[in-house]
């Protein structure tokens with residue numbers, strides 16, 4: 001069926017109001033590159049932001065950019081790069097991982113709260129998102145936040161929209177805070193460390209005064225090669241040199257450190273960001289687990305005792321990407337058990353639809369928070385027409 | 396006295412004795428404050444022009460006690476105003492005759508510090524500065540630094556999503572908060588977030604932060620602690636024209652430099668702060684910037700050299716890089732005591748709108764005109780990098796009508812901020828102060844959506860009910 005593609009906000013209002021009146025559930029989509037994430041929802045039509053495109057405001061000196069939701073991420077990235085700026089949170093591109101095509105959109109980057117390695121230093125997409133316009137499930141146009149960096153006026157619905165996966169509103173426009181692109185980026189690589197030693201090194205680096213903006217560990221078992229532990233710093237060249245030297249000294253006890261610059265380092269960080277390291281074999285299930293950094297290795301040790309898995313760490317050990325056998329529950333019981341002991345949450349990012357229908361894709365929450373979650377959904381979308389069931393059954 | 400309070404619930408006033416008897420067994424005897432003299436201490440906050448005696452004040456020592464009090468209040472239809480240190484500048488912590496104040500000030504301990512994970516779990520009544528002090532021995536600190544940090548609590552910071560002078564680089568409270576323990580209106584205790592990043596489902600933590608005590612009572616928090624930079628150094632720049640200072644800020648950012656702080660003061664503010672702090676501020680300029688950079692000595696020198704070069708075309712009249720720890724401290728002392736120093740010479744109200752920084756010269760000119768039209772003086776201090784203004788409108792409370800004039804000017808200024816594309820409040824919160832201006836910034840649909848979300852947590856409007864949303868046109872859940 002051809003998607004519904006409103007060309008302006010009031011169009012979107014009319015479409016959603018009509019769907020609500022008829023209780024017709026809509027799949028909310030941007031470029032559709034992340035359509036495979038979430039529980040399979042029973043929808044009757046797709047509402048797409050494809051026809052809402054264009055940068056609507058860009059003030060480099062004020063560090064803000066706004067764009068309509070369907071604007072390709074690449075277009076926003078390019079506009080920023082032309083003025084030597086960037087989205088601080090390093091948005092990921094999951095096309096290779098999910099085997100999807102199309103173009104990721106800026107609205108979906110917000111709605112999915114997608115952040116990459118720099119998240120440990122610069123915050124998540126939700127931290128850079130300063131304003132959003134959306135149409136709620138009643139067909140009302142609503143705004144929250146604005147285009148200034150500091151704003152505490154009223155309840156912060158911007159945060160609720162970030163990471164709501166289209167279940168609370170159809171995002172029509174987003175405004176992000178941006179930052180200068182660093183003059184230089186350098187990566188320090190340690191070799192052959194065990195998970196726990198590696199995460200120890202990463203935590204030491206991140207807890208140093210040297211402003212680490214990327215901290216990842218790729219264990220040997222990931223691709224049969226040697227384990228690599230990566231630490232990235234960025235900034236003015238002069239300062240990068242200084243901090244590189246200091247970090248080498250700080251981490252001397254973890255074996256020789258190689259400094260890598262340029263394209264090789266860039267490719268490695270893109271692979272970490274986009275989780276392409278686990279793209280193959282394409283039929284494995286892929287999980288994304290967030291925990292306290294120092295607990296990552298223990299969590300994975302617990303998982304690995306019960307499951308066949310391949311994994312790597314980002315966020316200083318606090319983000320574990322792992323691939324499992326998609327059979328049965330794809331390891332859900334084991335992984336969620338480990339999360340329960342160590343703290344955090346697990347999301348099933350890639351799995352066949354049957355598995356995503358049977359297993360909680362997003363971490364189940366305690367009853368009082370589940371109650372709040374359901375009621376928030378009803379507060380935005382009482383008829384349940386926007387991506388119903390994509391995050392949780394009945395939400 | 397132009398801000399209205401709702402009419403107190405007579406039925407609650409009539410049952411006061413019974414309510415006090417019900418509260419008594421829930422907390423230690425000294426934690427229930429009932430006498431008029433003692434309640435007086437809690438009749439206002441940082442917005443001292445407004446005063447209301449609460450029905451009672453309860454100062455629990457544990458999350459369980461908070462839960463018991465909340466359960467009792469809900470069952471008895473008693474309104475609750477959560478309170479930290481009472482430094483809110485928007486009247487957020489002011490209660491009323493039919494509401495109790497539930498203060499968390501006795502819950503002020505550090506529960507756990509984890510340097511490897513860079514987190515600290517604290518009780519919510521701890522002061523902002525005490526968190527930094529508790530981790531300083533390892534070279535760490537808690538980044539958001541409101542000028543009130545010696546007194547204000549993390550509970551208040553979370554409720555207001557407070558900022559500080561250094562948030563250009565480090566963000567505000569919401570960017571440095573990882574988790575909370577919160578008591579819901581029915582006494583249920585929930586844990587939101589934890590030591591990990593990002594939410595499993597909806598970002599409830601992001602919603603709670605900045606919710607001004609309307610969604611529940613925060614009793615514990617997990618905050619991000621950061622390792623301090625190797626060093627920091629401020630520079631002072633004075634300009635003959637406001638436009639030059641504004642353009643200089645834009646040029647620094649345009650060159651790809653994000654200093655850790657860029658603070659602006661105008662001539663009246665410089666004079667007031669210099670008299671108080673003797674920081675060596677230039678007295679012959681229209682505008683002054685405090686620009687601070689971080690890193691090793693060499694890095695600071697390198698960055699400051701770049702900044703100095705960028706500043707040249709804007710003809711800085713004074714340009715001084717701090718040469719010692721003592722000099723840096725004096726420079727910051729002047730800025731951080733701006734409100735206090737102003738308070739010594741005049742009554743004032745402090746505005747807190749944010750504007751797009753490009754509109755700075757225009758807005759400052761208009762602020763001046765607006766205040767002059769009311770016959771009042773104004774001193775401006777603000778966070779220049781992010782456009783968060785703090786005009787201090789000066790008046791004399793003993794002159795009849797002056798306070799009303801100041802409030803009228805304040806209202807004009809905030810409307811101006813919205814008009815140029817900004818907002819009513821950048822960090823002090825809406826409270827009662829800006830409640831009735833919310834319709835300037837938001838449409839009916841915007842406000843209703845917020846109120847429906849509020850209703851998920853507090854359908855009966857028992858939590859801090861007189862705040863944030865205009866009194867008319869409120870929706871139930």
Ligand SMILES: Cc1cc2nc3c(=O)[nH]c(=O)nc-3n(C[C@H](O)[C@H](O)[C@H](O)COP(=O)(O)OP(=O)(O)OC[C@H]3O[C@@H](n4cnc5c(N)ncnc54)[C@H](O)[C@@H]3O)c2cc1C
Pocket residue numbers: 440441476477478479480481482483484487488499519540541542543546547548549550551552553554555556557558559560607608609611612613614734735822823824859
């Ligand atoms: C001299 C001075 C300088 C200031 N400088 C700054 C500054 O630089 N930046 C800035 O952002 N602010 C500043 N402020 C404003 C104020 O200090 C902040 O808003 C602060 O966060 C309030 O903290 P508090 O503990 O005093 O909270 P209170 O004033 O007691 O309460 C503030 C709000 O929090 C709610 N609340 C309190 N405790 C809880 C709880 N446990 N659970 C839920 N809600 C709760 C209250 O209901 C109220 O709405 C300044 C104030 C003064 C007086």
